[in-house]
Amino acid sequence: MKSTAGIVVSAFVVALLAALPWYGNTVMLQFGISVLLLATLAQGWNIIGGYTGYASFGNSVFYGLGAYGVAIAMTQFNLPFWVGMLLGLALAVVFAALLGLAVLRLRGHYFAIATLGLAFIMTAIVSNLEIAGRNIGLVLPLLKSDVLFYELALGLLVLVTLTVFWLSRSRFGLGLVAIRENEEGAAVMGVNTTLYKVLAFMLSAAFTGLAGGIYAYYITFIDPVGVFDVSLNVKMIIMAVFGGPGSVLGPVVGAFVLSTISEVLATKVTSFASMFFGIVIVIAVVFMPRGIAHLVENFRRTGWRYFAGNVRTHRL
Amino acid sequence: MMLRFLFFVAALAASAVAGAQTVTFGASVQLTGPVANTGRYYKDAYDFAIEKINAAGGVKVGSTQQKIALKLLDNQSDVNLSVRQYSQLLSQDKVNFLLGPFASNFVLADSSIAEKSSVPMVQGGGASDEIYTRGYKYIFGTLPAASDYFGSTIDALAKLNPAPKTVALLYADDSFDVSVAKGTRELLKKAGLTTVLDERYSTNASDFSVLLSRIKSGNADVVLVAGHETEVLNFIRQAKSLGVSPKLYSFTVGVPSADFRQALGKDANGASGMTAWLPSTSLKDQWFGDAEAFAKAWKAKFGYDPDYHAAAGVAAVEAFVNAIQNAGSTDPQKVRDALAKVSFDSVYGHIAFNDKGQISLPQIMIQIQDDKVVPIFAGKDFINKLVYPLPPWDKR
Amino acid sequence: MELLAQVLVSGVLLGGLYALMALGLALVWGVLNIVNLSHGALIMLGAYTSYFLFTVWHIDPFVTLPITAVVLFIVGYAIERGILNFVIRGPMFNTLLITFGIEVILTYLAQLWFSADFRAINPTYAGANFAIAGITIPTVQVLVFAIALGLTIAMWLFLLHTRIGRGIRASAQNLVAARLYGVDPKRIYALTFGLGAALAGVTGGLYGTVSQINPYIGGPLTAKSFAIAIIGGLDNPLGVIVGGLVLGIVESLTALYFGSTYRDVASFGVLLLVLILRPSGLLGRTA
Numbered sequence: 001m002k003s004t005a006g007i008v009v010s011a012f013v014v015a016l017l018a019a020l021p022w023y024g025n026t027v028m029l030q031f032g033i034s035v036l037l038l039a040t041l042a043q044g045w046n047i048i049g050g051y052t053g054y055a056s057f058g059n060s061v062f063y064g065l066g067a068y069g070v071a072i073a074m075t076q077f078n079l080p081f082w083v084g085m086l087l088g089l090a091l092a093v094v095f096a097a098l099l100g101l102a103v104l105r106l107r108g109h110y111f112a113i114a115t116l117g118l119a120f121i122m123t124a125i126v127s128n129l130e131i132a133g134r135n136i137g138l139v140l141p142l143l144k145s146d147v148l149f150y151e152l153a154l155g156l157l158v159l160v161t162l163t164v165f166w167l168s169r170s171r172f173g174l175g176l177v178a179i180r181e182n183e184e185g186a187a188v189m190g191v192n193t194t195l196y197k198v199l200a201f202m203l204s205a206a207f208t209g210l211a212g213g214i215y216a217y218y219i220t221f222i223d224p225v226g227v228f229d230v231s232l233n234v235k236m237i238i239m240a241v242f243g244g245p246g247s248v249l250g251p252v253v254g255a256f257v258l259s260t261i262s263e264v265l266a267t268k269v270t271s272f273a274s275m276f277f278g279i280v281i282v283i284a285v286v287f288m289p290r291g292i293a294h295l296v297e298n299f300r301r302t303g304w305r306y307f308a309g310n311v312r313t314h315r316l
Numbered sequence: 317m318m319l320r321f322l323f324f325v326a327a328l329a330a331s332a333v334a335g336a337q338t339v340t341f342g343a344s345v346q347l348t349g350p351v352a353n354t355g356r357y358y359k360d361a362y363d364f365a366i367e368k369i370n371a372a373g374g375v376k377v378g379s380t381q382q383k384i385a386l387k388l389l390d391n392q393s394d395v396n397l398s399v400r401q402y403s404q405l406l407s408q409d410k411v412n413f414l415l416g417p418f419a420s421n422f423v424l425a426d427s428s429i430a431e432k433s434s435v436p437m438v439q440g441g442g443a444s445d446e447i448y449t450r451g452y453k454y455i456f457g458t459l460p461a462a463s464d465y466f467g468s469t470i471d472a473l474a475k476l477n478p479a480p481k482t483v484a485l486l487y488a489d490d491s492f493d494v495s496v497a498k499g500t501r502e503l504l505k506k507a508g509l510t511t512v513l514d515e516r517y518s519t520n521a522s523d524f525s526v527l528l529s530r531i532k533s534g535n536a537d538v539v540l541v542a543g544h545e546t547e548v549l550n551f552i553r554q555a556k557s558l559g560v561s562p563k564l565y566s567f568t569v570g571v572p573s574a575d576f577r578q579a580l581g582k583d584a585n586g587a588s589g590m591t592a593w594l595p596s597t598s599l600k601d602q603w604f605g606d607a608e609a610f611a612k613a614w615k616a617k618f619g620y621d622p623d624y625h626a627a628a629g630v631a632a633v634e635a636f637v638n639a640i641q642n643a644g645s646t647d648p649q650k651v652r653d654a655l656a657k658v659s660f661d662s663v664y665g666h667i668a669f670n671d672k673g674q675i676s677l678p679q680i681m682i683q684i685q686d687d688k689v690v691p692i693f694a695g696k697d698f699i700n701k702l703v704y705p706l707p708p709w710d711k712r
Numbered sequence: 713m714e715l716l717a718q719v720l721v722s723g724v725l726l727g728g729l730y731a732l733m734a735l736g737l738a739l740v741w742g743v744l745n746i747v748n749l750s751h752g753a754l755i756m757l758g759a760y761t762s763y764f765l766f767t768v769w770h771i772d773p774f775v776t777l778p779i780t781a782v783v784l785f786i787v788g789y790a791i792e793r794g795i796l797n798f799v800i801r802g803p804m805f806n807t808l809l810i811t812f813g814i815e816v817i818l819t820y821l822a823q824l825w826f827s828a829d830f831r832a833i834n835p836t837y838a839g840a841n842f843a844i845a846g847i848t849i850p851t852v853q854v855l856v857f858a859i860a861l862g863l864t865i866a867m868w869l870f871l872l873h874t875r876i877g878r879g880i881r882a883s884a885q886n887l888v889a890a891r892l893y894g895v896d897p898k899r900i901y902a903l904t905f906g907l908g909a910a911l912a913g914v915t916g917g918l919y920g921t922v923s924q925i926n927p928y929i930g931g932p933l934t935a936k937s938f939a940i941a942i943i944g945g946l947d948n949p950l951g952v953i954v955g956g957l958v959l960g961i962v963e964s965l966t967a968l969y970f971g972s973t974y975r976d977v978a979s980f981g982v983l984l985l986v987l988i989l990r991p992s993g994l995l996g997r998t999a
Contacts, residue, residue, distance in 0.1 A: 026407035034400060055805050102988050108804060109747055113938055114987045117980045120935060124976035127489060127518070135489035135519060135973075139424065139450060144432050219399055220428040223421060225519075226395050230931075234812055241809065263400075274348065274392055278816030285810040286798045314802035316898055348820075350928040352828030489973055517972035520932070522923050525722035526967040533715040546830060549924050553832070556839030557850035557922075558722075579832045579924065583839065709839060 017154055021147045029146050031263060033218060036153035037211045039255035041236040042243065043160045044207040049237065050245030051167060052200045053180030054104065057233050058115030061099075061122045062092040062205035064227040066212030068126065071138040071222050076131055085213045092209025093202050100201035104194070107183075116230070123228040137223025140216060149218045156214065157252070160207040165248050176200055177246070242284050244293025253292055286311060339375055339646055340385045341366070341636070342405030343415040344426065349393020353575060354545070354625055355418045358441060360618050361629025362386055362415055368603045375637045378644045384637070387411055395425050402429040412646050413437070415632055416457070418625065420444035420492040427455040436652045438635050440628030444491040445498075448672040454648075456655050456669050458631040459624075460592050460677040462492050463499020466540055468590060468681040469566050470503045472693035473538060476704055480537035480563055484513035486527060486551075487542040496542040496568055512536050519544065524551045528560045537705075539565040545576055556583055556709050563705035564588060571684060572623040585686065586706045590679040593624040593664055594691055601663035603634070610663045631664035631675075638667070718847050719968050720961065725850070727953075727960025728857030732918065733933060734940035734952040735864055736911030742946035743871070743884045744904055746796065747808045750815035751937055752930030754909045756822060758784050758916025759925040763831050773833050773921050774855070780917045781910040788909020792902040800901065815930060822927035833920040856918045861953065863911065868949045880904050939983040945993020954994050958982065 020032055041063065049055045069088025073079040079087075103114040127135035167173035175196045178186035187193050216222050236255075243254020258280070265273035287307040288295050299306050343362060346355030366384045369375065374383040387409050391398035398417055405411045406429065414430050416423055416439020423442030430437035431452045443459035473480055483504055487497040497516075504511055512534040515527060528551075531539055539562045541551060548570040555561070570576040571589025593599075595611035604610040607627070614622040639654035640646060659668040665677050681693040683702060691699045737751045748754075758780050765776040791814060799806045840851040871877040882890040883900045891897060919925075919933075936959075944955025959979050966978035986993065 027404055030400065030403045030407070055808075102984075106987060106991060109741075109745075109808075110942075110987060110991050112747075112805075112808065113942060114984060116935070117939070117983045117987065121977060121980035121984065124518075124974070124980060128973050128977070134494075136446065136491040136494055137421070137424075139446060142428060142432060219396070219425060221421075221425040226425075230935075234809075238809065275817055275820035278813040278820065281813030281816070282795060282810055285802075285806045285813070286795070289799070289802055289806050311798055314800070314806070315798040316800045316901060348823050348828065350828070350926070352823070353830065353926070356828075515972060518976065521972065521975070523722075523726055523963070525726070526719050526964050527972060529715055529718045529722065530968070533718075546924055546926070549830065549832065553839065553922070553924075554850075557841050557852065559841050559843075559848045575829045579830055579834070581834050583834070 014154070014158055018151065021150060026146070029150055031259075033146065033150050033153050034263075035256055035259040036150070036157050037215055038236065038239060038259055039252045040153070040157045040160050040211045041208055041232075042239040042251035042255045043157065043164055044204045044211070045236045046164060046240050046245060046251045047167065047176075047207075048200050048204040050240055050247070050251070051164075051173060051180065052176045052197060054197065054201075055108075055112050055237070056115045056201070056204070057112050057230075057237070058099075058118040059204065059208050059236060060119050060228050060230065060233045061115075062096060062208040063212035063215075063232065064122060064126070064224070065091040065095055066209030067216035067222050067227045068132055068138075068212075069209070070213040070216045071133075071140055072131060074140055074217070075138050081217055084217075085210060088209050088213040088216075089206060092205040092212075096202040096205030097198060100198040101194075104197045104201060116233075119228055119230055119233060123224045126228070127224040133223070135224060137221060137226070140220045140222075142220055143217060146218075149214060152214050153211070156207065156210055161248065161252060163203065163207070168248055172196065172199070180246075238281055238284075241289075241291055242280075244291030244295075247291070247293035250291050250293035257292070286314075289314065337380070338383045338385045339377065339413070339640065340387060340409070340411040341413050341415050341633070342387045342389075342402070342409060342411030343417070344389045344391045344398045344401035344405065345417050346393045346419070346422075347390035349391075351393050351419060351544075354573075355393070357623070357625040358415075358418055358629045359388055360614075361440070361622075361626045362388065362633060364614065364617065365603075365630040365633035369633070369637055372603055376641050377646055384633075386415075391417065391422075395422055398422055399425050399429060402426050406433050406435060413636055413648070413651065415439065415629075415636075416441050418442075420447060420462075420495075421490060423447055423455075423457070424491065427452060430454050434652075435648045436636075436639075436655055438632040438655065440625065440632045442492065443674075444495040446491050446495070448674050452673070454652055456635065456673040456675075458628040458635065458664065458667065458675050460675055460679065461499070462495035463502070465496045465542070465568050465590055465679055466500045466566065467503060468679045468693050468695075469540070469588065470500075470507050470509070471696070472681050472698070472702065473509070473564070474507055475693075475698070476702070481510055482512045482535060482537045483509045484515075484531045484534065484536035484539045484562070485511055485542075486513070486515050486517060486539070488519045488521075488544060488547060489516050490519050490544075493542040493544075493568070500540060500542070509538075517543075517547075519547075521547055522550050524554045525558060528555055528558050531562065532558070532560045537563045540567075541565065542568045545570045545573065549576065549579060552580060552583055552587060559709055561706060561708040564702075565706075566590070566681075571682060572689060574621045574623070577684060577687065577689075582687075582712075584684045585712070586684065586703055588681060588683045588692070588702075590681055591624045592677040592679055593627040594680060594682075595622070599663055599665055600661055601634075604630075604663045607663045627664040631662055631667055634660075634662045634664075635667050635669075714846055716968070717845075719964050721847050721849060723961040723964030724957060725853040725857055725960070726964065727957035728853070728860045729915075729918070729922065729956075730936065730940050730960050731864060731952045731956030732856065732860035732911075732915045734937040734944070734955060735860070735867065735949065736908035736915070737934075737937045738941040738944070738946055738949060738952050739867060739911065740905055740908035741941060742949070743880055744901060745804060745884065746800070746905065747804065747811065748905075748908065749808060749811040749934055750791075750818060750930075751908075751912055752932070752934035753815045753818040753822075754784060754788065754912035754930075755916040755919060755933050756925070756927060756930045757787065757818065758913030759833075759920040759929070760822065760826055760831075760916070761913065762917030763833050763920050763925055766833050766835070767831075773835050773917060777859075777914050777917050780913045784913025784916075785906040785910040788912075789902045789906035791909070792905035793898070796905065797898065797901070815934070819927050819930060826927060828926060828928075830924045830926040831920070832924045833917075835921070838921060850922075852918075852921055856922065859914070859918065860956070863914070864949055864953055867911075871949065876900075876903070936979070939979055942991075942993055943983060943986045945996030947992065947996045951993055951995040958994070 070084035073084030244250025944951030
C-alpha cells in the first residue's frame, strides 16, 4: 500500500486494536493475544520463506529458544522479564546465525527437511537439559495482567510488519527477492547471497523468538513438546501462505482469518475443528496457492476464472 | 423486527431464570488426540456423576435446590488449546467452577488459569509433585501423590519369601513419572533393595530392546516401570519376544484398564500394577450406593469397565457438591474454603484434601491373573496370593 | 560383550523395520519429487486394515499383507488422481502443504471410525524367538527384516528392468519426452503414488505386529521415514536399507552408552550431518 490513505487506515486499525482492552471482554483479549502472536510468527516466517524463498520448517526452534530464554532467566536466575526477553532474543539470533550458515546452503526440499530436523533435534536436546527442566518443563511466576501481554504482542506485530514493509522497499529486501527468484543470477549481479540469507534468517528468528518469550510468561508453563511443536511451524506457514507470502499484510490477514475460523470451530463444534484445518489447507493450495493477497489483486481482473486458472496451471 | 426483539428478551429472561437455577461446571478434556482413550474416562465420569446427582435433586445451595450443568470441550490433546478453552469457559461461558483434564502436564498449565481467576478447580487427572508445590490455593486433586505409587508394591516385596534383592527402575521423562521415580528411589532405599538399573527414557518411546537387554544382563529380580500405556504395552510385548522374564514386573498404568488388557490378551497375565480404587462394596456413596454398584451401572451405561481415572473424576464432582452444600453458596472464595475442609465418604473412598490440596489415599497392589484384575496387597497384608516368581515366557 | 552383541542385533533388526518404513516414501520422493507428509498416516491405515482382517476374519497377519497392499494402493491412487494431481506442477512446496492437510484429514477420520483405543495385532507367534550364541532373536522381527530386504530389491529391479518401471523413471526425468514416447503421465504418477502407499500399507501391517496401533502413530513415523530416506539417499531405492541400518544401530548404541533419552538427538543429529556434509545421501551420487 503506497498511498498515504493506506498508512492512515493502517494507523487507525492499530489504534483500534490497541484500545481493545477497554471495549472488549476477556475472551476477546485472550483470543487477541493468541492471534497477534500467531500473526507475528507468520510475518516472521514471511521474511525467510516469503521474501527469500527459503521455506523454513524450523522457526519453532527460535520460538522455543525465546520461550526458554525467558523461562530460564526468570525461574533459574530470578531475573526480570525484560532480561529474559533479551536472553531469548540473543539465543534465537545466535542460533539462527550458526544454524543458518550450516543449512542455508541447501535448497528447496532439503532446506525444509533440514530445518525440520533442527526442530526435532532441539526438542530432543532441551528435554535432556537440567537447566531447562528436562522434559518436564518450567513453571513461570504468575502475572495477572493479560492487558500487558496483549499490548506487548500487538507492539511486536506492528514492529515486525513495519520491518517487512521496510524490506519491501529496501535494497536488502530486493536482494532477498532476487535470491528467491534466481539465486545464481543474484550472485552474478553482486548480491552477497550467503550474507543476505543468514541476515534474513536472523531477522526472522529475532521476531519469532520475542513472540516465544511473551508466550512463555503468558502461559506460565512451558515444556519442550509444547514450544518446539512442529505443527506450530506448519500453522505459521499455512497462515503466511494462505494470506500471501512475499506481501506485507498477507500473513497478518491469513493469520487473523484462519485463527478466527479455527478458534470458533474449536470452541463450538469441537471435534470437527482439526479436520477443518486439513480441508482448508487442501482447498487453499489447490485453488489459491499464492494466497489471499494475490487473490485480491487478481480477482478484479479475472474474476472467478482465477481459481480455475490456478488449477489449470498446476495440474498434471 | 418486533418479533426478533421479543425473542431476544425471551431468551434473555430464560437464560436468567435458568442461570439462577443451575450451577455450571466447565472442563476441557482430551476427547481426540493421542491420550483420548484415557481422556474419555473423565468426560463419562463427569456426565455420569452430574446425571446421578441431578436425578437425586441436584445440589443444595443455601435454601434452594439447584441442578448442575456441564460445559465440556475437546482440547484435542493439545495443551495450548486446553489453556485457551479454560479461559473461554470462565470468561465467555461464565461457568461457576472448573473440573480438570487428564495428565499432569495439562493440569500444570490449565490450573494457572483457575488460579489467575481465583476460581476453584478440582481435578482427578494429575498427580505429579509440581502441581502442588507452587503455592496455588485454588487447585485440588483427587489423585494421590505420585511419589507413593509403588509404596504398597515395595511393602509387598519385603514380605515375600524368598525376598527379591535387585530392582530395575525405568521411568518416562514427563512430570508425573519423574515424580514417581523420585519417590520410589527413597522407598527402595528404605526397603534395602539394590537398584541395578535406574534409567529415564523419552516419552512415547517405542523401542525398549536396549533397556530390556540391560535388564536381562543385570539380572534384575523385579522391574518397576513408570510410564504411559503405549510404552508399557510395547515393553511387555518386547519383553516376551526378547525372552526377558523378571520375577515380577509392575507398571504405574495400563493394568487397571480394560482396553490395555484386551490389547495384550494372554500376555497381560502376571503384570502387576496399582490402583487407589477398587469397585468394592465397602466404599459407600450417597448417590451411587457403593463402588460395586457404581461399576456395574457404569458398565451398563458406557459399555466398558471403569477404573480409578473414572472414579477420580466422579470424586471431583462429588467434592464440589459437598463443598457447595457446606458453604451454602456458589461464591468461588467460599467454595474454595469449603473444599479445603471437606471430609466425606464416597464411591472413590474417603475424600479430604491436605493443606496443599491433594488427596491422600493408599495404593492397592494388583496383579492380572487369568485375565482378571486381582487385588494383592494393601496396608500390611496380602489380600490374595501373588504369582511370584513369574514363570519364564516360554513356560506360560 | 554379550550385551553389546545383543544390542547390535536388536539395532540391525530395528533397521530392517526402519528401511521398510522409508521405502514407500523414498520411492515417491525420489522418483516423483512429491514430499509426502501423509506417509505415516498411510502406514497407520495399513496397520488398521491388517488389524481388522486379523481380528474379524482371523487371517494370519502375514497373509493379510498382500490384501492390505492392494487396499492401500487403491487409496494412494485415489489420493493422487483426486487431489495431488492438481498441484504437481506447482511449486514443490505446495505438495508439502497439501500432503500435510491430507495427513490431518486421514488422522481425524481414523479417530472417528476406529476411536482412540489402541490395538495390537497379536497372533500366537508374536512373541516367538530363537537363540543363536546366547543372543535372543525375535522371530517376527527377522521376518520383517527379510520382507524389507526383499521388497527393496524387488522395487529396485522393478524400476530398472520393467517397462512400467522405466516409464516411471522416464516421467520423473523428463515429462515431455516421456509423453512423446507414449507414457501417460497421469496414470504413471497415480500408479507410483499408489505403489508408495501400498508399501506403506505393508509396513503398517507389520508394525501392528511388533508395536501398537492408534490413529496418531503417523506423525513420528513420517519424521523417522524422512530421516532414513535422506540418510540413505533418494537416488537409489537400496539407500533405505543403508539409512535404516545406520539409524537402527546408531540409536541402539546411543541408548546403550548415553542413555535412552538421547536416541532422538542421535538420529536427527545423523540426519543433519548427512544433509550438511553429503546431501545426496550415503548411497546417492554426489552431484
